[in-house]
Structures are given as structure tokens and as C-alpha cells.
Amino acid sequence: EAQVTQNPRYLITVTGKKLTVTCSQNMNHEYMSWYRQDPGLGLRQIYYSMNVEVTDKGDVPEGYKVSRKEKRNFPLILESPSPNQTSLYFCASSLVGANVLTFGAGSRLTVL
Amino acid sequence: AQTVTQSQPEMSVQEAETVTLSCTYDTSESDYYLFWYKQPPSRQMILVIRQEAYKQQNATENRFSVNFQKAAKSFSLKISDSQLGDAAMYFCAYTEDFGNEKLTFGTGTRLTIIP
Numbered sequence: 001e002a003q004v005t006q007n008p009r010y011l012i013t014v015t016g017k018k019l020t021v022t023c024s025q026n027m028n029h030e031y032m033s034w035y036r037q038d039p040g041l042g043l044r045q046i047y048y049s050m051n052v053e054v055t056d057k058g059d060v061p062e063g064y065k066v067s068r069k070e071k072r073n074f075p076l077i078l079e080s081p082s083p084n085q086t087s088l089y090f091c092a093s094s095l096v097g098a099n100v101l102t103f104g105a106g107s108r109l110t111v112l
Numbered sequence: 113a114q115t116v117t118q119s120q121p122e123m124s125v126q127e128a129e130t131v132t133l134s135c136t137y138d139t140s141e142s143d144y145y146l147f148w149y150k151q152p153p154s155r156q157m158i159l160v161i162r163q164e165a166y167k168q169q170n171a172t173e174n175r176f177s178v179n180f181q182k183a184a185k186s187f188s189l190k191i192s193d194s195q196l197g198d199a200a201m202y203f204c205a206y207t208e209d210f211g212n213e214k215l216t217f218g219t220g221t222r223l224t225i226i227p
Contacts (some may be wrong), residue, residue, distance in 0.1 A: 031213045042116075042203060042217035058214065062151075083222045090157060094213045101213060103157035 004104035006091050012110045013081055021076045021107050023091030027043045030096045032074035036060065037088040037106075046089075049074055050096060081111040114139045114207050118218035124193045126226050131188045132179075133221050135204030142166075144208045146180065146187045147215070152200040160202070163187065191223075199225045 013019055025032065033048035035058075038096045045058030063085055065077040074093075078085060082089040088108050092101040115138045125131035137146070148160040163171045163180050170178050175192045191198055204218040 033213065035215075040219055042219045043205075043215070044217070045214050048214060088155065092157075096213070099207055099213065100159065100162065101215060106155045106157075108155075 002102070004056075004077045004091055004093050004102050006089070006104035006107045008107060009105065010023065010108045012112065014112050015082055016080050019081060019109075020080050021078075021089055021091075021109070023076065023095040023101070023104060024072050025091075026072065027093065027095075027102065029093035029102075030071070031094045032068065033058070033092050033101070034064070034066065034074070035074045035090045035092065037090065043090065046076065078109075081109075083111050085109065086111050114141075114206055114208070114216045116204050116216050116218040117202055118221050120221045122222045122224070123221070124224040124226055125191075127194055127196060129194055130190060130192045131194055131223065133191075133202055133204075133223065134188070135187045135218055137185050137187065137204070137206050137216075139185070139208075141208050146178075146208060147206060147207075148162065148176070148178070148187075148189045149203045149217075150198075150200045151203065151220075152197075155225065157203075161189065167190040194225050196225050199223060 007022045030051045034046040035043040036041045044060045047066040049055045091104040094101045114127045117136045144165045150158045161173045177190045182208045201220045203220045205215040
């Protein structure tokens with residue numbers, strides 16, 4: 001089944017404890033991206049990648065890192081999480097130029 | 113920067129009735145795509161419908177249709193014969209046709225279906 005898989009789906013952590021949210025897609029998509037969803041703000045793009053080793057900042061990149069060493073994987077790294085990073089995170093992927101994103105199921109992160 | 117505005121934070125409709133969700137956007141581009149996404153309680157983002165700006169014909173998917181007014185920069189979603197399973201948060205979104213797949217989202221409209 002064609003899908004975007006995120007892990008973990010739920011995580012409660014404490015301020016400053018590094019964490020990684022993994023994202024993997026099995027559709028051979030070049031493009032991958034991370035969004036965060038907050039009440040009253042909709043979804044906002046954090047980082048995106050047009051292909052392997054090509055990443056760029058989205059609208060809200062502060063406090064996050066990403067890497068794209070393989071085409072299928074695009075992990076989101078929070079080096080030192082803070083409570084304002086408590087949010088619902090989505091990974092998404094697409095063929096470049098397709099203009100249709102496939103979303104993962106979301107990862108609910110709580111930073112205490 | 114492009115913006116997407118959904119002015120109705122919440123709406124409700126009687127089961128089997130028709131409801132229209134509003135969306136306006138701001139852009140200086142002529143080629144772009146507009147979307148409606150549904151987010152049920154499961155939190156999954158589900159694509160409902162997509163409209164290409166250069167197509168004058170309004171997109172339709174079963175009970176879902178859009179009213180795309182390019183000059184007015186308006187993109188409303190009409191749900192006909194509302195069903196209980198339509199209860200969800202609905203997001204309007206925009207992307208430019210430049211190979212950059214970034215979506216700009218509105219703040220969402222929560223739709224309640226009254227049995």
C-alpha cells in the first residue's frame with residue numbers, strides 16, 4: 001500500500017531532551033515536507049526537501065533540523081525541544097510537479 | 113506572501129442538507145492549485161477536491177463540489193446530502209504551479225452534522 005509512515009504517533013517528552021520523528025514513504029517521491037498543526041493557525045510548513053541531500057526552510061524552521069540521506073526517509077529532529085514545540089506534526093510527500101501531497105497519519109508531540 | 117482565509121471557524125448542518133464552506137485567498141500568480149482537505153477525528157489529512165486555476169470548470173467529486181471564482185479569489189466547498197461521516201475539520205489550501213509543492217493552509221472550519 002502506498003503510504004507515508006510517521007513514528008512515533010504519540011510522544012510526551014521533557015524540555016531539552018533530543019528527539020527524532022521519523023518519516024518514510026514507499027512511493028519513490030522526490031519531494032518530502034514537514035508541517036506542524038496548531039489550533040487557530042492551520043498547518044504551517046517547517047522544512048521541505050526536493051530530493052536527496054536538498055533541503056530548505058519552510059515558514060517555521062526555528063528549533064528544527066532535517067536530513068535527507070535517502071530518498072524514502074526524511075526525519076525531523078528537535079535538538080532541544082521546548083514547550084512551544086508541542087504540536088501535531090505531519091510529514092507529506094509528492095512527485096515533483098504533481099501538486100498533490102500524500103500525508104502521513106500525524107505525530108502528536110507534547111513537550112513538558 | 114500568499115494567504116488563505118477561512119472566515120467560518122465552525123459550521124453546522126442538518127443531515128441530508130447542503131452546506132457551503134467559504135475560502136478566500138490572496139496571490140499575484142495566475143497559475144496555481146487550490147484544495148480542500150478533510151481532517152476527521154482520526155487526524156488523517158484527506159484530500160477532498162482539487163482545482164487547477166487555469167481550468168474554468170468547477171471541480172466535482174461525488175457530493176463535493178467547488179465554486180471557484182478566480183477574479184474574486186474565492187474557492188468555496190459545497191457538500192450536498194450531508195452525512196454523519198462528513199463531520200470533520202475542513203482546510204482550504206493553495207499551492208503555486210512551480211514545482212514547489214508547498215501548501216499554504218487556511219485556519220480551518222469545523223463542520224458538525226446534526227442528526
